[in-house]
Amino acid sequence: MALRASELKTGDTYEEVVVEDLKRTQIVQYAGASGDYNPVHTDNLFVTEVAGYPTVFAHGMLTMGLAGKAVTNYVGDGRLTNFGVRFSKQVWPGDTLTTNLTVTEVSTGDVPTVAVDVVTTNADGDVVVKGTATARIDP
Amino acid sequence: MAVDRFPVEAGHIMMFARSVGDYNPIYSDEEYAKSTEVGGIIAPPTFPQASAQFDPEYRLRPKPGEPWMGSGKNPTSLSDSGGGSASRGLHAEQHFEYHRHLKPGDVLSAATNPGKTWEKQGRRGGLLKFSESITEYRDQHGELVITARSVGVATEKAAE
Numbered sequence: 001m002a003l004r005a006s007e008l009k010t011g012d013t014y015e016e017v018v019v020e021d022l023k024r025t026q027i028v029q030y031a032g033a034s035g036d037y038n039p040v041h042t043d044n045l046f047v048t049e050v051a052g053y054p055t056v057f058a059h060g061m062l063t064m065g066l067a068g069k070a071v072t073n074y075v076g077d078g079r080l081t082n083f084g085v086r087f088s089k090q091v092w093p094g095d096t097l098t099t100n101l102t103v104t105e106v107s108t109g110d111v112p113t114v115a116v117d118v119v120t121t122n123a124d125g126d127v128v129v130k131g132t133a134t135a136r137i138d139p
Numbered sequence: 140m141a142v143d144r145f146p147v148e149a150g151h152i153m154m155f156a157r158s159v160g161d162y163n164p165i166y167s168d169e170e171y172a173k174s175t176e177v178g179g180i181i182a183p184p185t186f187p188q189a190s191a192q193f194d195p196e197y198r199l200r201p202k203p204g205e206p207w208m209g210s211g212k213n214p215t216s217l218s219d220s221g222g223g224s225a226s227r228g229l230h231a232e233q234h235f236e237y238h239r240h241l242k243p244g245d246v247l248s249a250a251t252n253p254g255k256t257w258e259k260q261g262r263r264g265g266l267l268k269f270s271e272s273i274t275e276y277r278d279q280h281g282e283l284v285i286t287a288r289s290v291g292v293a294t295e296k297a298a299e
Contacts, residue, residue, distance in 0.1 A: 002176070018160065019160055026158065026160065029154075029157060029158040030158040030159065032154070032158070033151070033154045033155040033157070033158040034155065034158070034188050034189050034191060034192075035189055035190075035191035035192035035194075035197065035199075035200060036188075036191055036199050037199050037200050037201065037209075038199045039208060039209035042209075043209045043210050045210040045213075045214045046208065046209050046210045046214050046215065046216075048214075049210075049214040050208075050210075050214045050215065050216040059230075060229070060230040060233070061185055061188050062158070062159060064185050064233055065158070065159030065160075065161070065183065065184075065185040066159055066160060068159065068161075068183060068184040068185050069159060069160060069161040069163075069183075071184070072161075072163070072183070072184060073163070076176075077163070077165040077175060077176070077177050077181065078165075078176065078177040078181055078240050080184055080237055080240075081236070081237055082234070082235070082236050082237070083184050083185075083234070083235050083237075084232065084233065084234030084235065084288070085232065085233060085234075086231065086232045087229070087230055087231055087232065087233075131234075
């Protein structure tokens with residue numbers, strides 16, 4: 001299942017739709033599991049009348065978790081060594097998000113590794129999170 | 140953030156994986172997980188964030204006897220009553236370094252130290268104030284398992 005350095009090259013890509021038509025319920029699930037109960041994510045009365053947003057929006061960490069699913073589906077389970085993102089745009093209920101991975105480096109030392117760029121976009125093509133990941137791979 | 144005891148539990152991992160839409164059986168099925176290279180259930184990569192559940196001071200969780208900013212019958216703003224509203228604080232960046240992956244049975248502790256701070260003029264949100272924090276997660280044997288770096292940003296008005 002693991003990626004092999006001998007079969008990988010810079011520029012290889014992987015694409016996965018990580019959520020379709022994001023439901024408010026999933027945002028509630030994330031609040032409950034993560035423990036981040038900030039009402040901007042779940043409380044429409046608060047977020048519109050107090051915080052001044054059009055409606056609730058996803059936790060940045062939910063969007064990172066969705067991107068992480070694409071990353072681990074690509075690199076394999078238990079192989080990840082680094083994963084980081086910058087949050088650039090909010091994610092709203094109804095969004096469909098696609099994560100694209102691009103191999104930027106394949107290292108063939110004692111511990112072979114792969115580095116990928118991670119970019120998640122919404123249906124308008126706007127980037128919502130962007131970052132990098134590295135993972136151990138097979139020779 | 141200081142967390143003295145974050146017990147990593149299989150049920151919590153399953154709930155967390157579901158919440159990020161990840162139904163990979165490595166996060167829930169012990170028999171399957173045993174048959175893989177990994178050898179057992181592990182936690183998804185962003186699971187360390189759930190340490191908030193075990194942080195007694197975590198401010199984004201309602202606590203008995205304390206005012207909560209979320210709405211009941213009416214919208215509530217703690218800033219109206221002199222408290223602080225968290226609504227202007229947003230998460231700008233998050234990075235994890237995995238020294239190994241978390242598994243059920245781990246009992247973690249986490250200590251957070253402040254990192255750099257900087258300011259930037261936002262295009263629509265006014266002055267943006269960034270602050271970094273570094274959290275080290277250690278297991279019950281004192282081994283460093285995850286290093287997390289988080290960047291928060293405070294804005295002067297709602298971001299668009």
